[in-house]
Amino acid sequence: MTATTTWSPASSALLERAAAYIPGGVNTCRRRSEPQLCFARGEGAHLWDLEGRRYIDYHAAYGAILLGHSHPAVTERVAAAMRERVLFGVGVTEAEVELARKIVEHVPSAEQAVVCNSGSEATYHAIRLARGVTGRQRVVKFQGSYNGFHDSVLLNVLSAPDRVGRRDPGSAGMLEAAVDATLVCRYNDLEDVERAFREAPGEIAALIIEPVGHNSPGILPEPGFLEGLRAICDREGTLLIFDEVITGFRHGLGGFQALCGVMPDLTTLGKAIANGFPIAAVAGRREHLERFNTTRTGDVHFGGTYNGNAIGVEAALATIEHLERHPVHEHVFRLGARMRAGLEAIGEDAGVPVLAGGYGSLFVLCFMDGGPLRSYEDVLRNDAALFGRYRRELIARGVFEMPESLGRSHISAAHTDEDVDASLEAARDALRAALR
Numbered sequence: 429m430t431a432t433t434t435w436s437p438a439s440s441a442l443l444e445r446a447a448a449y450i451p452g453g454v455n456t457c458r459r460r461s462e463p464q465l466c467f468a469r470g471e472g473a474h475l476w477d478l479e480g481r482r483y484i485d486y487h488a489a490y491g492a493i494l495l496g497h498s499h500p501a502v503t504e505r506v507a508a509a510m511r512e513r514v515l516f517g518v519g520v521t522e523a524e525v526e527l528a529r530k531i532v533e534h535v536p537s538a539e540q541a542v543v544c545n546s547g548s549e550a551t552y553h554a555i556r557l558a559r560g561v562t563g564r565q566r567v568v569k570f571q572g573s574y575n576g577f578h579d580s581v582l583l584n585v586l587s588a589p590d591r592v593g594r595r596d597p598g599s600a601g602m603l604e605a606a607v608d609a610t611l612v613c614r615y616n617d618l619e620d621v622e623r624a625f626r627e628a629p630g631e632i633a634a635l636i637i638e639p640v641g642h643n644s645p646g647i648l649p650e651p652g653f654l655e656g657l658r659a660i661c662d663r664e665g666t667l668l669i670f671d672e673v674i675t676g677f678r679h680g681l682g683g684f685q686a687l688c689g690v691m692p693d694l695t696t697l698g699k700a701i702a703n704g705f706p707i708a709a710v711a712g713r714r715e716h717l718e719r720f721n722t723t724r725t726g727d728v729h730f731g732g733t734y735n736g737n738a739i740g741v742e743a744a745l746a747t748i749e750h751l752e753r754h755p756v757h758e759h760v761f762r763l764g765a766r767m768r769a770g771l772e773a774i775g776e777d778a779g780v781p782v783l784a785g786g787y788g789s790l791f792v793l794c795f796m797d798g799g800p801l802r803s804y805e806d807v808l809r810n811d812a813a814l815f816g817r818y819r820r821e822l823i824a825r826g827v828f829e830m831p832e833s834l835g836r837s838h839i840s841a842a843h844t845d846e847d848v849d850a851s852l853e854a855a856r857d858a859l860r861a862a863l864r
């Protein structure tokens with residue numbers, strides 16, 4: 429596949445037409461792929477492009493899809509609810525109460541929860557809450573992490589090698605003061621975190637971290653790292669925020685905190701909580717959550733016209749109830765391990781150094797030498813050109829993984845052993861072709 433625009437002429441034509449009305453033709457910055465692709469249908473583990481070609485999908489809408497595309501338990505419940513109610517904008521519904529109750533039941537550090545509509549909203553609210561609670565301004569985040577699109581965290585995400593560890597805002601138009609208020613640390617490096625706290629004594633309101641570094645991707649917390657962060661935050665009076673927008677519900681009903689045993693003060697949830705429908709949540713201790721001005725005395729603003737709309741709430745309830753009743757996590761963890769082992773064997777057979785990173789249902793085949801991924805610098809060893817060629821060859825063989833450097837892939841409940849076998853066969857072939 430060389431002339432990428434001709435892979436799906438219908439997709440290219442649609443994107444071209446779209447560009448007249450939508451800047452660049454897409455509604456989110458990372459949706460333009462090479463080859464250009466648009467999809468018409470998604471069901472279970474599969475997507476169909478505009479030419480009607482079928483793909484096994486591991487992009488999973490950046491991880492939002494956990495049960496499979498258009499899962500009937502979710503879509504039917506949403507459709508039924510919509511006939512009665514969409515949004516009232518006053519009071520609360522039974523379903524909203526039930527959803528908050530379920531989050532509190534499952535997420536160990538949660539005593540209360542509020543919902544909004546996207547992961548970025550959730551991290552925005554969590555950080556502002558931490559500022560309100562502590563009376564401090566500054567935030568610590570990690571190099572290579574994505575915690576949403578707002579000014580306090582959109583820096584040092586997928587930094588170019590010469591920007592790592594330096595001031596690296598992710599957009600024009602960001603408020604300089606917000607960028608300056610955020611300190612960036614190296615993942616798995618407690619000494620670097622101590623350095624940040626020494627640099628800004630008594631000034632750090634929140635430390636926000638993806639408890640598994642999936643946005644880099646594939647960086648796991650080393651033993652003691654998350655515990656060390658908890659201890660530093662306790663000592664410094666800083667709120668520890670686990671950004672579980674990816675890990676929440678995908679790795680278990682209780683999120684990664686239930687697996688690692690380290691309890692944050694605040695948790696942000698999104699993506700897999702509702703299998704593709706828009707909803708997110710901020711959860712945490714009652715003493716903190718009651719600072720939101722949803723209470724009579726709260727002084728931290730929490731608002732949003734669409735918060736608690738029936739579509740997101742019912743989708744989340746349907747997803748959580750499905751996860752409670754079916755061994756989804758066992759299934760996706762098993763297939764994830766099979767996939768990673770299979771991909772490493774394929775790299776070995778091909779004589780190329782590879783590292784199949786990821787955790788649970790997530791995987792990413794990186795082309796690199798050397799030991800485990802500890803921090804973002806390690807991820808930069810990936811051979812981006814080979815990675816891109818390999819992913820494009822995969823697409824030509826009916827397996828969709830996002831063809832952008834370091835794009836992570838996700839297994840859903842709808843994937844089967846046969847899908848993994850077929851994908852590994854395609855991967856073997858695709859790697860051979862990419863190496864030619």
Ligand SMILES: Cc1ncc(COP(=O)(O)O)c(C=O)c1O
Pocket residue numbers: 490546547548549551574575576577638643671672673674698699
């Ligand atoms: C860890 C993490 N936090 C926050 C966000 C922002 O979520 P959203 O895109 O729903 O605003 C993302 C999105 O990829 C994410 O991966």
